[in-house]
Amino acid sequence: MKAIILSKKEKGNQFTYTELPLPSLNEGEVLVQTKAIGINPIDLKTKNGKGIYPMLQNENPLILGWELSGVVTQSRSEKFAEGEEVFGLINFPGHGQTYAEYVASPATDLVKKPSNCSHFEAAATSLAALTAYQSLVHLGGLKSGQKILIHAASGGVGHFAVQIAKHLGAYVAGTSSEKNKEFVLGLGADKHLDYKTDELEKEHKDYDIVLDTIGGNTIDRSIPLIKKGGTLISIPSGKNEAVEEKADRNGIKGLKFTVQSDENNMNVIASYLQQGILKPHISKIVEFDAMEDAHVQIASGHTVGKVIVRL
Ligand SMILES: NC(=O)c1ccc[n+]([C@@H]2O[C@H](COP(=O)([O-])OP(=O)(O)OC[C@H]3O[C@@H](n4cnc5c(N)ncnc54)[C@H](OP(=O)(O)O)[C@@H]3O)[C@@H](O)[C@H]2O)c1
Numbered sequence: 001m002k003a004i005i006l007s008k009k010e011k012g013n014q015f016t017y018t019e020l021p022l023p024s025l026n027e028g029e030v031l032v033q034t035k036a037i038g039i040n041p042i043d044l045k046t047k048n049g050k051g052i053y054p055m056l057q058n059e060n061p062l063i064l065g066w067e068l069s070g071v072v073t074q075s076r077s078e079k080f081a082e083g084e085e086v087f088g089l090i091n092f093p094g095h096g097q098t099y100a101e102y103v104a105s106p107a108t109d110l111v112k113k114p115s116n117c118s119h120f121e122a123a124a125t126s127l128a129a130l131t132a133y134q135s136l137v138h139l140g141g142l143k144s145g146q147k148i149l150i151h152a153a154s155g156g157v158g159h160f161a162v163q164i165a166k167h168l169g170a171y172v173a174g175t176s177s178e179k180n181k182e183f184v185l186g187l188g189a190d191k192h193l194d195y196k197t198d199e200l201e202k203e204h205k206d207y208d209i210v211l212d213t214i215g216g217n218t219i220d221r222s223i224p225l226i227k228k229g230g231t232l233i234s235i236p237s238g239k240n241e242a243v244e245e246k247a248d249r250n251g252i253k254g255l256k257f258t259v260q261s262d263e264n265n266m267n268v269i270a271s272y273l274q275q276g277i278l279k280p281h282i283s284k285i286v287e288f289d290a291m292e293d294a295h296v297q298i299a300s301g302h303t304v305g306k307v308i309v310r311l
Contacts, residue, residue, distance in 0.1 A: 215239025
């Protein structure tokens with residue numbers, strides 16, 4: 001099978017396209033023929049020696065990627081039979097290995113692809129959608145009637161977070177630059193705030209929850225907007241070290257968080273897709289042979305929705 005392996009080179013970690021034997025299956029695993037892969041900022045961080053790289057550096061071969069949609073071609077699990085269409089977040093945080101034509105996955109990390117969505121849409125609605133769901137529901141305990149501010153509401157995580165928060169009955173404000181204002185409001189957000197202006201500083205100071213997907217200065221700009229006892233959830237690893245301490249000093253709760261592969265949560269995401277509650281926005285589809293182009297797009301920091309790689 002075709003796969004992209006990550007190799008240490010003089011100029012840093014590089015992709016190499018190669019042929020590998022099909023992965024063998026352990027009990028409880030299925031072999032999936034990949035149809036679409038979702039690309040995320042964690043892929044870039046890990047390629048560049050950060051993110052999950054310290055955990056994976058001794059893997060040989062090291063294959064990046066964690067989210068996919070595809071077709072089961074072999075099964076050592078009672079959950080799926082050959083021919084079933086599945087999608088999910090594989091072995092996160094760990095060795096997902098989705099940058100390949102075939103991927104061995106624990107059956108528990110996958111769910112059935114809803115019939116009303118494509119492989120592209122399903123792959124898009126894995127890591128970022130689970131992150132939004134787990135941070136809002138499990139960490140934040142977001143309830144109907146509460147006020148939430150979602151940073152980078154036009155991005156991968158943010159555009160799902162807006163849709164989930166609205167579905168849960170919250171009042172939702174979202175940040176992006178002016179060019180993505182209509183996109184954010186179109187997701188259902190009640191209010192848009194342009195992070196490039198002083199609109200954040202002028203905003204009401206009564207949010208129950210802020211979801212920070214940016215880190216650094218965005219943490220400092222968010223704290224004054226949260227009511228006493230409220231919650232700041234910050235997800236960009238490497239840019240949110242001080243969040244707990246800064247929040248504590250201001251009488252709010254600061255939480256860091258890492259998404260986890262989770263069967264029950266993926267079932268909720270699949271049912272949201274099936275019911276049309278979640279609609280992924282795919283702004284770019286790239287061929288497998290052009291993986292580097294997908295990484296360049298994510299590296300811009302200005303992707304709208306998701307970037308997908310097609311096989
Ligand atoms: N902890 C975890 O488990 C976890 C899980 C998933 C993601 N993450 C992290 O969360 C971060 C976001 O991921 P993502 O996939 O959502 O990223 P993304 O899709 O690349 O985000 C791009 C979006 O960010 C907006 N943006 C850029 N700078 C901004 C700013 N200063 N304020 C507000 N919006 C801004 C851009 O809008 P404009 O073009 O309008 O500027 C763009 O639409 C990454 O650091 C990622 O690694 C962590």
